[in-house]
Amino acid sequence: MQQYTILEKTPLSGSACRMVISAPLVARKAQAGQFIILRAKEHSERIPLTIHDQDREKGTVSVVYQVVGAGTMELDSLKEGERLHDFVGPLGRETRTEGLKKVCVVGGGVGCAIAFPVARKLHEQGSVVHSIIGFRSRDLVFMEKDFQGVSDQLFVMTDDGSYGTPGLVTQALERLIKEGHQYDEVIAIGPLVMMKFVSQLTKKYGVKTTVSMNPIMVDGTGMCGGCRLTVGGQVKFACVDGPDFDGHQVDFDEVISRNLIYEEFEQREREESCYLLKQGEE
Amino acid sequence: MARNLSKTKVPMPAQDPHARNRNFSEVALGYTEEMAVEEARRCLGCKHRPCVKGCPVAIDIPGFVEEIAQGRFEEAFHILNEASALPAVCGRVCPQETQCEQLCVRGLKGEPVAIGRLERFAADWHRAHACKLPPAPKPNGHKVAVVGAGPGGLTAAGELARLGYAVTVFEALHLPGGVLSYGIPEFRLPKEIVMAEVDALINLGVEVMLNTVIGKTLTIDELLEYGFEAVFIASGAGLPRFMGIPGESLKGVYSANEYLTRINLMKAYEENSLTPILRGRHVAVVGGGNVAMDAARCAKRLGAGEVSIVYRRGFEELPARREEVHHAQEEGIAFHFQTNPVQILGDDRGWVRALECIRMALGEPDASGRRRPIEEPGSNYELLADVVIMALGTSSNPLIRLTTPGLETDKWGGIMVDGPDGLTSREKVYAGGDVVTGSATVILAMGAGKDAARAIDRMIREKGL
Numbered sequence: 001m002q003q004y005t006i007l008e009k010t011p012l013s014g015s016a017c018r019m020v021i022s023a024p025l026v027a028r029k030a031q032a033g034q035f036i037i038l039r040a041k042e043h044s045e046r047i048p049l050t051i052h053d054q055d056r057e058k059g060t061v062s063v064v065y066q067v068v069g070a071g072t073m074e075l076d077s078l079k080e081g082e083r084l085h086d087f088v089g090p091l092g093r094e095t096r097t098e099g100l101k102k103v104c105v106v107g108g109g110v111g112c113a114i115a116f117p118v119a120r121k122l123h124e125q126g127s128v129v130h131s132i133i134g135f136r137s138r139d140l141v142f143m144e145k146d147f148q149g150v151s152d153q154l155f156v157m158t159d160d161g162s163y164g165t166p167g168l169v170t171q172a173l174e175r176l177i178k179e180g181h182q183y184d185e186v187i188a189i190g191p192l193v194m195m196k197f198v199s200q201l202t203k204k205y206g207v208k209t210t211v212s213m214n215p216i217m218v219d220g221t222g223m224c225g226g227c228r229l230t231v232g233g234q235v236k237f238a239c240v241d242g243p244d245f246d247g248h249q250v251d252f253d254e255v256i257s258r259n260l261i262y263e264e265f266e267q268r269e270r271e272e273s274c275y276l277l278k279q280g281e282e
Numbered sequence: 283m284a285r286n287l288s289k290t291k292v293p294m295p296a297q298d299p300h301a302r303n304r305n306f307s308e309v310a311l312g313y314t315e316e317m318a319v320e321e322a323r324r325c326l327g328c329k330h331r332p333c334v335k336g337c338p339v340a341i342d343i344p345g346f347v348e349e350i351a352q353g354r355f356e357e358a359f360h361i362l363n364e365a366s367a368l369p370a371v372c373g374r375v376c377p378q379e380t381q382c383e384q385l386c387v388r389g390l391k392g393e394p395v396a397i398g399r400l401e402r403f404a405a406d407w408h409r410a411h412a413c414k415l416p417p418a419p420k421p422n423g424h425k426v427a428v429v430g431a432g433p434g435g436l437t438a439a440g441e442l443a444r445l446g447y448a449v450t451v452f453e454a455l456h457l458p459g460g461v462l463s464y465g466i467p468e469f470r471l472p473k474e475i476v477m478a479e480v481d482a483l484i485n486l487g488v489e490v491m492l493n494t495v496i497g498k499t500l501t502i503d504e505l506l507e508y509g510f511e512a513v514f515i516a517s518g519a520g521l522p523r524f525m526g527i528p529g530e531s532l533k534g535v536y537s538a539n540e541y542l543t544r545i546n547l548m549k550a551y552e553e554n555s556l557t558p559i560l561r562g563r564h565v566a567v568v569g570g571g572n573v574a575m576d577a578a579r580c581a582k583r584l585g586a587g588e589v590s591i592v593y594r595r596g597f598e599e600l601p602a603r604r605e606e607v608h609h610a611q612e613e614g615i616a617f618h619f620q621t622n623p624v625q626i627l628g629d630d631r632g633w634v635r636a637l638e639c640i641r642m643a644l645g646e647p648d649a650s651g652r653r654r655p656i657e658e659p660g661s662n663y664e665l666l667a668d669v670v671i672m673a674l675g676t677s678s679n680p681l682i683r684l685t686t687p688g689l690e691t692d693k694w695g696g697i698m699v700d701g702p703d704g705l706t707s708r709e710k711v712y713a714g715g716d717v718v719t720g721s722a723t724v725i726l727a728m729g730a731g732k733d734a735a736r737a738i739d740r741m742i743r744e745k746g747l
Binding site: 026043071218226 | 543
């Protein structure tokens with residue numbers, strides 16, 4: 001089996017997809033909360049993705065991605081049996097779970113794929129785990145069964161109410177806190193806006209909150225500084241200091257603004273490649 | 283043979299400044315054979331060889347220059363290659379004016395011999411003409427690991443491989459070369475040359491493992507457990523420095539490392555590149571070193587109308603190589619000397635719109651011997667900018683420090699070594715280059731790589747006795 005071969009490619013809900021990749025050295029070390037950087041082809045971008053799962057014996061690492069730009073589109077063009085050009089990791093620090101007896105894990109959208117290993121790790125160490133997973137609508141719901149297996153209580157939320165409980169993850173979380181559940185920590189992984197509002201809520205109730213940041217990144221090893229963010233008024237680098245940070249300290253508005261830097265660029269790329277595809281069809 | 287008594291160097295052919303500031307092809311085109319011979323004949327072949335003392339890897343400079351003067355170019359290359367694993371690189375990026383050429387006797391009355399240009403000539407001539415690969419050295423049965431495929435790591439790997447060691451180089455990125463690949467731009471150091479130098483090492487039997495981050499994928503202790511008898515850490519400098527002024531998180535502010543990595547390693551300048559880069563109209567680069575010059579010249583080539591270097595000291599104090607400063611000036615880069623940024627100003631959508639600067643007066647010399655800049659109150663002004671690049675050097679990378687018990691580091695996080703051999707506080711573990719010294723030059727890292735390789739060889743041979 002060659003390095004970085006795609007052993008499985010499974011479409012999930014929406015435009016999300018899971019890939020199982022052969023990478024024994026990475027699998028050996030990978031911990032919940034860490035990430036990898038991959039390049040699909042020789043001239044592709046470096047894409048950071050948080051690790052979804054690993055099998056140390058088989059030497060595999062799985063990641064879940066959603067097609068959002070040129071880089072993930074190239075990744076998605078590869079099939080089972082093909083090789084990724086580059087795959088490096090595990091990078092960043094693992095999610096700290098020591099000493100946590102009762103935790104609420106909040107996952108949003110594709111973020112649920114990386115919230116799951118954290119919930120599982122907590123469950124395996126004997127913590128009480130409440131999980132809240134949120135999606136825009138029914139057709140985007142995934143990993144519900146996985147979360148069921150590792151959660152003492154599970155709440156599935158949809159924005160439009162087409163499945164589970166209607167509403168946002170923050171509504172479910174606030175209800176649980178008000179019901180008197182005392183969490184040692186809330187761990188929130190999902191879209192930046194979701195993590196921002198979870199952090200605002202838990203700050204109000206004084207519940208420690210960890211968020212997993214995924215800013216724009218190039219090398220991922222502490223060389224380029226592209227992934228810098230402000231945490232508690234200080235500059236931190238997500239690749240070596242994170243990706244987990246204290247949600248009450250992160251300047252979310254700054255990260256949200258900075259993450260849009262290349263959106264315009266990507267938009268143009270997408271339009272051009274759609275145009276080329278259309279031309280090819282004609 | 284007649285000496286050439288001209289007081290000036292044979293001029294280096296170069297692309298026209300107004301053409302080259304629109305492309306990424308190499309600026310300096312290199313000497314022809316005739317030019318090289320003519321320049322080599324300026325060397326007096328001094329008995330006391332002052333130039334050699336200025337070379338961190340102690341190249342036999344009069345020796346190789348004499349071979350060029352005699353038209354024996356391949357022989358010249360072999361003399362170079364004995365001392366330096368990367369002559370085509372050094373000829374292009376070494377600060378010769380503060381090293382070998384500074385000590386050249388010809389420099390007392392006129393210009394010194396163009397040692398750097400001649401080094402480049404011999405290395406390029408070899409690459410273009412030599413087809414016979416040197417025989418692979420006889421294996422000595424010992425294994426050494428090198429961390430980082432930059433100039434320090436590659437030099438150490440080359441030295442050790444030539445002595446028969448089985449060397450594995452672990453590289454974090456997807457390409458070898460370190461700063462030669464991600465930092466120094468194509469127009470100053472074509473990547474084809476870097477890859478040719480790496481291929482020469484692979485031909486010697488060096489194995490390069492890409493995409494392997496030591497401190498993450500594997501630790502230093504694991505390398506020792508795997509049977510490597512010594513480890514040389516040359517992982518380079520670390521996190522880019524920022525100034526700590528307001529506005530550094532605005533969109534449009536880059537560290538020079540990120541800006542150059544996008545351009546050089548990820549090829550953002552190529553038309554079909556998938557790597558995005560902001561092409562500013564008014565680009566301000568803060569800093570005065572080679573990295574600042576590289577960033578400014580890249581910005582110009584990406585189409586910026588106005589590119590400014592903002593430097594708190596004066597022209598004389600610029601730490602960059604003279605040739606780079608000269609090239610930058612020719613290409614239309616504006617220099618704002620004795621000027622320091624106070625804050626970066628943004629628009630209501632979080633994009634950079636200007637750099638607020640203050641003028642600096644130069645006071646008494648500080649510990650570095652350079653005159654200390656002092657702010658002139660009330661001299662603030664705004665410099666229009668939509669991209670700001672911070673080229674202020676780097677601090678240490680924590681990955682190896684945090685995962686190697688017993689490895690002592692200084693208060694800045696740099697790995698501490700015992701003298702020029704590069705031995706760290708851990709047995710069998712050596713270090714050199716930027717990871718020890720902080721941001722420095724390619725040639726100093728190479729010097730450290732060479733010294734450490736020799737120390738490693740001595741250590742392993744002494745153990746074998």
